[in-house]
Amino acid sequence: MSAALTLAKPEHLDKLTALCAAFHADEGIELSDEARRAGLAPLLEGLPYGVAYLIGPPRAPIGYIVVCFGWSVEFGGLDAIIDELYIRPGVRGRGIATEALIALPRALAEGGLRAIHLEVDRENEKAIKLYKRAGFAPREKYMFMSRQL
Known part of the structure; x- marks a missing residue:
């Protein structure tokens, strides 16, 4: 099973x-x-x-990842937040999410991306292990906060 990333286009909406x-x-x-x-x-x-x-073959994808762009003075330019990451339950545990998270920076770095951030439930140990395997690290001094408008 491959975690190949395909940029989603309008024909992939369904x-x-x-x-x-x-x-x-x-x-x-x-x-x-x-x-x-x-x-x-x-x-x-x-x-x-x-x-x-x-994520996976575009004709029968096994997951997806949504990335939203922003700008960071601290990180020196374009940054991104992983908004959603999903792998179908039947294929979880095979390293697909890790592979996708490792491939993602390569796919985005050509566009000048300087940092990728994500939010994770502090209680979700499995997800935290996944993100650490993919090179993400908690920023102990900071907490992600939101205000819905």
Whole structure:
């Protein structure tokens, strides 16, 4: 099983929406398919604020990753936040997520990306191990905070 990344395009919207719905069901995120599609479609149409990648073969993807771009003075330029990462349950535990997370910086570095960030539940030891294997490290002094508008 390969964790090859394919930049998602408008023709992938249905597959990506289905994967996203499965992720949201796993995480208890309540969102309509219409809202999901509205959040994903601009990324597939070239919106400059983020991208979505299919993981695995584009005809039958086994997961996806959404990356949103920003700017950081501290990191010296363009940075990104991994907004969502999902691997189908039937293929988890095979190193696919680790492989995708290691391939992601290579895919984005050509565009001048300086740092990638992510948020993880402090209680999710399995996810924390995954992210550490892929080179991510906690910033002990900092806590990710949000305000919904």
